Amino acid sequence: xxxxxxxxxxxxxxxxxxxxxxxxxxxxxxxxxxxxxxxxxxxxxxxxxxxxxxxxxxxxxxxxxxxxxxxxxxxxxxxxxxxxxxxxxxxxxxxxxxxxxxxxxxxxxxxxxxxxxxxxxxxxxxxxxxxxxxxxxxxxxxxxxxxxxxxxxxxxxxxxxxxxxxxxxxx
Amino acid sequence: xxxxxxxxxxxxxxxxxxxxxxxxxxxxxxxxxxxxxxxxxxxxxxxxxxxxxxxxxxxxxxxxxxxxxxxxxxxxxxxxxxxxxxxxxxxxxxxxxxxxxxxxxxxxxxxxxxxxxxxxxxxxxxxxxxxxxxxxxxxxxxxxxxxxxxxxxxxxxxxxxxxxxxxxxxxxxxxxxxxxxxxxxxxxxxxxxxxxxxxxxxxxxxxxxxxxxxxxxxxxxxxxxxxxxxxxxxxxxxxxxxxxxxxxxxxxxxxxxxxxxxxxxxxxxxxxxxxxxxxxxxxxxxxxxxxxxxxxxxxxxxxxxxxxxxxxxxxx
Numbered sequence: 001x002x003x004x005x006x007x008x009x010x011x012x013x014x015x016x017x018x019x020x021x022x023x024x025x026x027x028x029x030x031x032x033x034x035x036x037x038x039x040x041x042x043x044x045x046x047x048x049x050x051x052x053x054x055x056x057x058x059x060x061x062x063x064x065x066x067x068x069x070x071x072x073x074x075x076x077x078x079x080x081x082x083x084x085x086x087x088x089x090x091x092x093x094x095x096x097x098x099x100x101x102x103x104x105x106x107x108x109x110x111x112x113x114x115x116x117x118x119x120x121x122x123x124x125x126x127x128x129x130x131x132x133x134x135x136x137x138x139x140x141x142x143x144x145x146x147x148x149x150x151x152x153x154x155x156x157x158x159x160x161x162x163x164x165x166x167x168x169x170x171x
Numbered sequence: 172x173x174x175x176x177x178x179x180x181x182x183x184x185x186x187x188x189x190x191x192x193x194x195x196x197x198x199x200x201x202x203x204x205x206x207x208x209x210x211x212x213x214x215x216x217x218x219x220x221x222x223x224x225x226x227x228x229x230x231x232x233x234x235x236x237x238x239x240x241x242x243x244x245x246x247x248x249x250x251x252x253x254x255x256x257x258x259x260x261x262x263x264x265x266x267x268x269x270x271x272x273x274x275x276x277x278x279x280x281x282x283x284x285x286x287x288x289x290x291x292x293x294x295x296x297x298x299x300x301x302x303x304x305x306x307x308x309x310x311x312x313x314x315x316x317x318x319x320x321x322x323x324x325x326x327x328x329x330x331x332x333x334x335x336x337x338x339x340x341x342x343x344x345x346x347x348x349x350x351x352x353x354x355x356x357x358x359x360x361x362x363x364x365x366x367x368x369x370x371x372x373x374x375x376x377x378x379x380x381x382x383x384x385x386x387x388x389x390x391x392x393x394x395x396x397x398x399x400x401x402x403x404x405x406x407x408x409x410x411x412x413x414x415x416x417x418x419x420x421x422x423x424x425x426x427x428x429x430x431x432x433x434x435x436x437x438x439x440x441x442x443x444x445x446x447x448x449x450x451x452x453x454x455x456x457x458x459x460x461x462x463x464x465x466x467x468x469x470x471x472x473x474x475x476x477x478x479x480x481x482x483x484x485x486x487x
Contacts (some may be wrong), residue, residue: 004452011451014206021210 031109033135036094038110039085041125042103042134049129050104050141053080057096057105065089066096075150077142083125088118102141106134180270188261192405197223199405199446206450235394238300245299250392250399253292257406260285264413265340267423267430278339279331282414283324286369290316292403293371293378297388308387311457312378315368318464319375323365325472329358329479330418343422352419354482357475359419361468363444366411368464370404373449377457412441 022029031037042050053070071081096105115121133139148154155162197212197220204211212219237246263278265271275281290313297309331337333354334345342351352359368375379387389400416422416437423430455463 008447008451011206012447014208017208019210020208023210 031111033109035109035111036092036097036107038087038108038113039090039092039096039123039128040106040108040130040134041083041128042106042130042136043132044140044142045133045138046140047131048077048142049079050102050133051080051083052078052102052104052141053083054078054101056099056101060095060099062093062095063089063091076147077149080125083128085123085128086121087113087123088121103134103136103139104141108134177272180266181272183270184261184264184266184272185258187266188258188406188409189402191409192402193223193227195405195408195442196226196401198442199449202443202446203450206447230395230398233394235396238302238391240301241391242299242301245295246391247396249292249296249299250396250403251292252295253289253403254399254406256285256289256292257403257410260410261406261413263339264410265343265417265422266413266434268340270431271340274338274340277337279327279337279342279418282339283320283327286323286407287316287320289369289403289407290320292400293388296392296400297378300388300391302391304384304386305388305390308378308380308384308390311380311384312371312388315371315375315377315460315464318461319365319368319468322361322464322468322472323369325469325476326358326361326365327418328476329355332476332479332483339417339422343417343424346421346424350419350421350424355419355475355479357471358479359415361472361475362418363415364468366415367445367448368460370407370411370445372404372408372445374452374454375460376454377460380454382454408442408445409438412438412445415441 044050051068053068055068055070058064058066058068065086066084067086068083069081070078072078092107094107097107100106113121142149142152144158146154146157146160154160200222201211201213201219212222215221215225237243260282262272263275263281265274293312293316294309297305297307297312300306330342330351333351334342336342336345345351371378377387378384379389381387384390389397392400413434416434420437421433422437423434425433425436428436
């Protein structure tokens, strides 16, 4: 009996407590830096596309919402001819980001992507590409990888030893 | 004591009761939110006041579906019964001096009779839905309301003994020197609990019990028929709150402010109390409900009547 009255009193006291509701459009909620929201494609520090069109993200995607086509530019750099994410399918699991070997695909703390028409949720490469390097500012895949491209021969990448001349006898 | 403009007061009471019942949709949601550290509806219009309009539009636009297996005439009639019986009870509710639809000399009995008739609505709704959950809800409603009605009537007899009348305006006038809540505190508590059970509000919402019985007796209802049950419930809250303020808290009596304002203040206080109870209390088990009703409340009500009668006989 007493506990019932006490319950009523305590519930009444809640009238004077702070509201926990976030008044959303006026008051934005705090989103952690690693929040998994809208997917972007980032660029190298020197402005080139990071994506090498390896298709790992498309394979890792559990709902199969990523589609891309690989191609090569005149320097031998692989890049996606088109890159398409269907956000009406995407579940924002972040597996694509985990799978990406070049830090190209990244999830961002932004979720405000509502649309009235489903087809507007299909993002093309121009919608996905951002100008900066995203979460990994200094990283440049083509400067680290041992792959030879135009303007960078074998052995010229960072921390890479010069190639061994297999035909020479010198140590 | 009849009103100088009877039609006007009839219109005023009907419109007032309906308006309060409709606004309770908003008030309840805001108050529940207040006690749950939320805001509640605050987007539609100023302070979310247009939420009532939005809800009304929504419920009118809904498909008014009658289940093919239902007992059609009874199914359609049941929501009207609850509405009519509650609205009839408002006829004897004295809002302010002279503002009453009909000053019956047995007003209190009329109120009790009408609230008893309200049970039919719930039972018939549960029966005609031809649905096991609805039937279970209807059965619970019948058992609950029958057992709580008994001591609801008895809890008011103390007031009647003190006032010496069944007429509600006379009962209010008898409280000029002291509100009946002081000598009749047990009666007040019993009536509050019985009133909660009669309106099937949350500590006693076993007929509805959405966590057990889908939605109980109104599982099969949709659209405005469902809305009628809700308006009936809200009007029931308003009615019971008004009754508590009339019977125990001196109705329109109070200093400075006009009678109507006092009545509304007291009524809204008890409406808020009802909503607070909803926010605070869990639903009891059905057997607990029945055993409280018959083993605790009924004997208490009888003792209360006995003591009130004895006191009046001794000191008058």
